[in-house]
Amino acid sequence: MTFGFDALSPAEFEDLSRDLLGRELGVRFEAFGPGPDGGVDGRHAGAGAKTILQAKHYRLSDFDALARTMGKERRSIDLLAPDRYLLSTSRPMLPANKDRLAEIIGSALRTTADIFGYEDINALLRKFPEVQKSHVKLWLSGAGVLERVLHAATHNFTTLIRDDIVQKFMVYAENPSFQAGREILEKYHVLIVSGPPGVGKTTLAEMLCYLYLGEEWELIAIRSLDDAFAHIDDTRR
Template sequence: MSNYTFSTINDKEFELLVLDLLNAKLNLNLQAFKVGPDQGVDLRYSSSENNNQIVVQAKHYIGSGYPKLKKAFLKAELKKVKDLNPDRYIIATSLPLSIKQKDELKELLAPYILSSNDVIGQNDLNTYLSEFPEIEKKQFKLWFSSVSMLNAILNNAIEGRTKSYLEKIKSKIGLYVVTKNLDKANELLDQKKLLLITGQPGLG
């Protein structure tokens, strides 16, 4: 499973990542909006009955703890949610959340949050990224915080070049003639651990 902290992306990039992941995971058609005052709506799904049928608030709180996140909903977001009156309200945050913290936020925003599953934390987002690797591949800025992803990219490049070189060798191996110079070269490598091969350009 991925293990990103999301520290290498900004607020808007985090919001768009949440958009892609929730659309894929929940099979929705959530929409994002331009940067500016959001009236409590980062993403939403509209129906003919309710413009704010599903509202998503994406909180990218890198460097801040859960108390600050909870305070933000108590002080500002709760009133906005009541005004919006969505059928379903979803919170997505880059903070890791405990069971207790998820349940607290769910109770705080009842009845708009239907279940604690709609309080999505850092661990959940990493799980979704593992389920949808094509989304992870798009988010190249995330890779800078993932040693495993960088290694995979580098190893893939090396593997690709090696495979190409091996195919080239296979195509020409029938032309190779073993001579006593090969044995001499091997002896030198065993003894000196170094072998320098020189010659005029074009000699092969």
């Protein structure tokens, strides 16, 4: 499966990059909150050596835009003086592209292999498939999973159309309630979502439904507990 990363925000792509490159290198990268990052999206310090990771979500931009941005980052990189600098980008890379970026970045970049482009990130996702599931928007946006979700969701929620579902994926910002809800469902097999109007109860419920549809569970829409009990079938997911 190949991912396009279009559904991810820049912050979500940073999270994905830290997870994947951390797995690849066998280290944990520190993460930082919103705000000027000074050229640091991830940092690992150990044994007196400092590794800096930057992530650039430029999937829909041309290469020159990425090159210009990295030119502006050069001063920050020089000031940081890392022992190793890593660049992750959602932009597809040609060998000539990596060579040009290496010239722009300077000596902090050990090798062009430390530039991870679109193709490299997808290769790491195939190498570490468990990372896919921990980034639910990424996993749900995968072609095979998305088609299963679209088919099942539009069959069960007749008011939804394909564009509605895709749009929800694009704008959904995962928060702690999603993981908490998932853990409750896995442990107790039931979840009650409550709260005042406008806090996102319906969106949370829908995204959890899409998650399980992607795992090939059958969705049955009910209007009462009697409906639920009537549809219990221990032989089916």
